[in-house]
Amino acid sequence: MADAAPAPAGLLEDRLLPLLRAVPDHPVPGVTFRDITPLLGDAGALRAAVEGMAAALPAGTEYVAGVEARGFVLGAAVAVAAGAGFVPVRKAGRLPREVLAEEYALEYGTATVELHADALPAGARVVVCDDVLATGGTADAACRLVERAGGEVASVAFLLELAALPGRARLEEHGRDVRSLLRL
Numbered sequence: 432m433a434d435a436a437p438a439p440a441g442l443l444e445d446r447l448l449p450l451l452r453a454v455p456d457h458p459v460p461g462v463t464f465r466d467i468t469p470l471l472g473d474a475g476a477l478r479a480a481v482e483g484m485a486a487a488l489p490a491g492t493e494y495v496a497g498v499e500a501r502g503f504v505l506g507a508a509v510a511v512a513a514g515a516g517f518v519p520v521r522k523a524g525r526l527p528r529e530v531l532a533e534e535y536a537l538e539y540g541t542a543t544v545e546l547h548a549d550a551l552p553a554g555a556r557v558v559v560c561d562d563v564l565a566t567g568g569t570a571d572a573a574c575r576l577v578e579r580a581g582g583e584v585a586s587v588a589f590l591l592e593l594a595a596l597p598g599r600a601r602l603e604e605h606g607r608d609v610r611s612l613l614r615l
């Protein structure tokens with residue numbers, strides 16, 4: 432963890448939001464893709480984002496479950512900053528041992544995520560982590576995986592919430608505690 436206190440939310444937004452680039456019609460027409468790579472490439476912004484997300488984790492978080500692929504980058508860094516372990520939630524067919532699988536719908540298409548069946552000890556306090564909350568389908572599926580593996584979903588953490596889309600409502604309907612560092 433950093434030795435300095437986290438920056439106030441308004442300052443964080445001023446610093447980080449300009450580093451999220453809007454890409455029209457990617458990957459399909461009608462979708463405005465929010466590209467986080469400029470933020471990842473800026474050392475100070477990356478650190479501020481990771482520390483901000485880590486500071487928002489519920490007390491007693493034992494594991495961060497990051498969703499492939501961009502949830503790996505942030506999730507692993509947040510886990511280190513918070514003193515938690517990291518558990519990968521991967522796209523179908525990538526994990527080498529026995530898996531649990533959940534299918535979900537995306538803003539653009541469908542996909543399946545998987546988790547090693549023995550990834551978590553019973554009752555582990557887990558935060559599901561991803562870069563962007565859009566429709567909520569991915570995070571919803573990741574939460575189901577964590578629970579099927581015996582974990583408890585303490586919260587769901589995002590770098591960026593797309594407020595015009597129903598992701599937060601969907602997750603909250605399922606009883607999830609949603610924590611996003613930035614909103615657009």
Ligand SMILES: O=P(O)(O)OC[C@H]1O[C@H](OP(=O)(O)OP(=O)(O)O)[C@H](O)[C@@H]1O
Binds near residue numbers: 562
């Ligand atoms: O809230 P949702 O509508 O489910 O969308 C959010 C998900 O979409 C993006 O991942 P994507 O599937 O594009 O994969 P990537 O991280 O491998 O690029 C993003 O990183 C989230 O995982």
Ligand SMILES: Nc1ncnc2[nH]cnc12
Binds near residue numbers: 466538563
């Ligand atoms: N509009 C978007 N921008 C970036 N990542 C996304 N994942 C789902 N929708 C997205």
